[in-house]
Amino acid sequence: MKKLFLASIVLLGFQSVSAQLTVPKENFTHRDTLQGGLRPERTCFDVQRYDLNIKVNPTEKTIIGYNDIAFKVVENTNKIQIDLFENMQIDSIVFNNKKLNYKRDEIAVFITFNESLKVGSQEKIRFYYSGKPIIAKRAPWDGGFVFNQDSKGKPWIGVAVQGTGASLWYPVKDSQSDEPDLGATIKVAVPNGLMNVSNGRLLGSENLKNGYTRWDWEVKNPINTYDITLNIADYAHIHDNHKGLDLDYYVLRENEEKARKHFEEVKPMMDCFQSKFGKYPFAEDGYKLVETPYLGMEHQSAVAYGNQYLKGYLGNDLSGTGIGMLFDFIIIHESGHEWFGNSITSKDIADMWIHEGFTQYSEIVFTECQFGYDKAMKYAYGLGDNISNDQPIIGHYGVNKEGSGDMYPKGALLINTIRHIVNDDEKWWKMLLKYSETYRHQIIDTKTVIDFFNQESGINLTSVFNQYLRYTTIPRLEFRSSGTKDQFEFAWITEEPNFEMPIDIIFKKKKIRLMATNKWQKLPFEMKYVSQIEVLKDKFYVKSGL
Incomplete structure (x- = not known):
């Protein structure tokens, strides 16, 4: 990561010299703008639904299948952009039983229709594809598939693509600015004896009589495209219910008894988060933890869990205070994303602090619910040691570029600071609840967040947000x-x-x-x-x- 070189003189009795923002200018590629930009071929249509139907071959590490993309036309057009990584093969794209012409430009696939699509019309294309998806070297920090095995040598497969892009493994409008309003189905065929777990509710399974069984899942809520997932293994299923909310856990069979005990932490977490942030945003789709061969990811209604049934973060305390060892970081953090990131989504990943800052703050909230205010503030203060102040939290817009990793702890401490600026806890918790409920299932940006907290607090917090989000020094x-x-x-x-x-x-x-x-x-x-x-x-x- 590029560094900020800071010059300031701090002497008692003399006014300090203000530092200058000297983050080096970054150069972005044509591919970056194709993935991150909102050109007419993207803004002319609104995705209504994805229906993904694929087969995964664990031995060959391949995918073959199609995605039905239903969309509403919002501007007259005869061309749209769908995205699919360059290494994946396009087999054909079909519209009204006819193959369409298309042109590939790196990640982007520009699809041409024979006649103009009219505003308000509802359309659907079927996008056939195949290939070997990129394998992650260090998931979830780099995007891709993880092909692993359980202790008995059976395949154990997962995928995590946040930031890298969902188009790494399926054709999609790969922008956080558009979610399928009517949800999605994810149908994945895997070798007999294995199971696939995806987002939402299980509709059923079908033996395809060719050595594969297809597992069909449905999501009824809008969903981030990077949240759509698959998890393939010989899973054991644990079902529970907490105050009317279905809780389902899919774990490796050898860990079933361990998981039953360890995942009891979900219940007090749900009580805490629902009291502070409102009703679980995806009750229709249920809540799941799915054991994965990588650390974790906030896959909506199918949270990826790979923390090895340890307290803390793989047995370590990110706060350095000991308080982080009182809970399982991955359960709390990734589940917090159900409210912040999955329900409330940033339009551009440059504003990913809206996901990560509020979610890391949810760890502080859980700590306060369970262990009291003093321990929560101690935990919050400890998180500050993880802040580098190397680059601004807000990234570059339109080029698929996140800001600094400081968006996690610095974003959380910004929110904690605002709580204490408000200086009225009853008012604060009402504000936070209203924020979560006002923008439930919505796509927003930084200005929306600032405007909301300015309005609800009755305090002009704009300069506070700007200093923490847009600069590398703190007040x-x-x-x-x-x-x-x-x-x-x-x-x-x-x-x-x-x-x-x-x-x-x-x-x-x-x-x-x-x-x-x-x-x-x-x-x-x-x-x-x-x-x-x-x-x-x-x-x-x-x-x-x-």
């Missing part, structure tokens, strides 16, 4: 002598102009709120030394000139 609270004995001044030092943010400090065991801005102001009390002040950095993600 620094500076103090200097005012020239009068025992009197000091304070001000924020930030890149964002006209920055305003209240901050709580402790002076002589008393909590005092300073209404700090970029302009120097006198402290409302006298003191001999700056070290007499404690800035509440466990509640506000800031630095201070102490």
Whole structure:
């Protein structure tokens, strides 16, 4: 990752010099714009449904089949863009029983219709394809398939493509800006003796009399295209129900008893999240944990689980406080995505902090539900050690480019900071619940988030969001002598102009709120030394000139 080189001078008694944003300019390719851009061939139609029907050969590591793509025309057109990775073969594309002409341009497939499709019309194409999908080297951090085996040598297969793109393994409009409004079916044929688990509800299975059995799943809700998944193994199925919500777990047979005990954590998690974020967003499709040969992924209603039945993150505490060892990170984090990322989705992956920041914050929320406020704040503060401040959290729009990985901990601490700016927990929890419910099953952007919290809090938080999301430095609270004995001044030092943010400090065991801005102001009390002040950095993600 490219680094930000920062120059600043911080001296007591002198105004700090503001750092300049010097993140090197990135060069993007034609392929990046094809995958990330919204040209007319993409915006002219709205996907209504995907019906995927494929066969997976574990020995040859191949896929063959088709995707029926139903869509509504929103602008008159005779050409649309569907995406499929270059290494995958197009066998044919059929519309009204006739093959269509198409042109491949790297990842993009530009499909031409013989006549113009009219606004408002409902259309469907069948896209036949085949090939060997890319195999991930280190899933889920790079996109692709994982072909593994269980302890008995049986195939154990999964796929994770967030960021890389769903078109790695099936033809799709590969943009977060458009989800199939009417859901999807995922039908996957696998060798007899194995099972496929995908999103939604199991419709049934059929022995195809050719050594393969097809497993049919249906999703009734809109779904991110990178969330559509398959999981192939000799699975054991555990069914449970919690307060009317179906809970289903698909695990390797050798882990069945272990899973029954370990996955009990799902129930208090659901109680916590539903109380804070609202009803589970995909009750019609149920909730599943599916054991995978990689660490985890937020596949909607079929959450990928590979944390080896350990507490923490593969047995480690990301916060460094010990508190992270009180829960299974993957269960909590990936399930939090059902609300933030799956239900509420960012239009462009440049705004993926909307997924990851709120979801990492859900870990803090769960900690507070289970273990109390103090432990939650300790956990939150510990997450700060994972922040690099190397690049802005917001990435580049229109080129399939995420921002810095700081979107996880820094995004979470931004939200925690806003909670303490609001300074009214009853109001805060109502706001967070309203945010989740207002944008349930919607696709939004950063401006929408900022506007919402400005409106609901009654505070102009724009400069706060901008400083944390668009720059690599965090607000620094500076103090200097005012020239009068025992009197000091304070001000924020930030890149964002006209920055305003209240901050709580402790002076002589008393909590005092300073209404700090970029302009120097006198402290409302006298003191001999700056070290007499404690800035509440466990509640506000800031630095201070102490």
